[in-house]
Amino acid sequence: MTLLDVRELSVLLPARSGQAVPVVEGVSFEVRSGSVTGLIGESGSGKTMTAMAVLGLLPEEASCSGELWWAGEDMLAATPARRRAVRGHEISMIFQDPLAALNPSQTIGRQVSEILRRGGASRSEALASAQALLERVGVPDPGRRARQYPHQLSGGLRQRAMIALALAGEPRLLLADEPTTALDVTVQSRVLRLLARLREESGLAMLFVSHDLRVIAHVADEVVVMYAGRVAESGPAREVFRAPHHPYTRALLASVPSVRAKSVPAEPLPGTPANPFDRPPGCPFHPRCPIARQVCTQERPEVRSLTTGRRTACHFAKEGS
Missing domain, CATH: 1.10.8 (Helicase, Ruva Protein; domain 3)
Incomplete structure (x- = not known):
């Protein structure tokens, strides 16, 4: 059963010019009961902003559009009182830095x-x-x-x-925003095992935000790869990591050092991540893409289905995979 259904979610923030700029644009995905959906991408890709929109914790200056269906109810159309009733009870969040999230003056x-x-x-x-x-x-x-x-x-x-x-609050959905980033490897493993146990015991669904592909590969059933506030690729985690269709996903995987094949060096992504406030025309990844062509610099690719459950936003999806 689908618990959370995000459809064409967009979040706009005012730029220095005063014009509203989309930092999340047209994002769609689902979280099913008892499953884990991973949101992955570099810093600035819109992962955390997407999770904050789901929980209704966006900055005051932000505006949000699209649909956020929670158990059959559109939360973007719900009253503030209803959203407060859902937040912390039906949907809860684990923040990246617990020392900043917890109240220092209370036990x-x-x-x-x-x-x-x-x-x-x-x-x-x-x-x-x-x-x-x-x-x-x-x-x-x-x-x-x-x-x-x-x-x-x-x-x-x-x-x-x-x-x-x-x-x-006995939630049905847990949003985990980089919950292991600030921890050493040993503690990180213990926390991941704890979350897996809680999922098995109570059927807890999770939206897991991370930039670490190894963590997402370990915990997620479905994965949504984000770049510059948009979905680059999505699908079953095992299939996406085994045969990525988007060049950005392939580049992310190539940047992870291999434990088994030590002779194969990691390949850092060239260039810098696209700035959501100053995206390049066409495909936002084209300045860093090894297979970019002229059409990529002019036309933005739409997210399209390739096979059942697999979607990508690339003019030349699968090439090089």
Whole structure:
């Protein structure tokens, strides 16, 4: 069952000139119940802005269009009160930097129990449930940790506390914005295993935002590759990584060092990412594309279906794959 259906989502922000510029444009994807959809791309590709639009946390100066269907209801057409009711309960978010996301002046237990109190639980019931949640996400000695402040916890424990906070409202969809970027490899692996276990236990669906292809390949069922605020390619993660159709996806994969074939060097992407406020004409990737032709500099490719479940925005999709 489709929980989240994003259709032609666009987000506009004012540029220095005062003109509204699309930083996310025409993005479409689905998140099904119990599945993980990965949003991947370089910094500035629009991944986080897309996730913020889903949760209704865009900056005040931003404008949003398209459709955001959540369990059959268009959230862009919903009232602010309805969106607040969904946020934190039906849909929750794990932020990239838990130290910045958590309130430094409140204990971990109080922050986790606050959502439970809003659901009608008494103070003692909420605190007990908060400690149980901390234990569920692998926080050792949850009673003591619940009395501590965010700065007193390690990075890994703060991220687990952030996950407990996101789970407090018993959401059906979890938005994870680069949840392992600030962690070392060992802690990163533990957090990924924790998220996989939570998914298996409760059928939790996830929209997983990351620039790390290896993380997305490990966790995602479907993948959406974004470039300059637009979808470059999408489809089942295993198929996209096995046989990418878009040259940007191939370039991303080539830039990842191989563990098995150490003799094959990684190939960094040439050039710099396109600026959403100053996109080149035609295909935004053409200045960096090894197969770009004249049409690529003049005409923007539309996202089109190639095979069942596979979509790409390239005039010459599959060439070189």
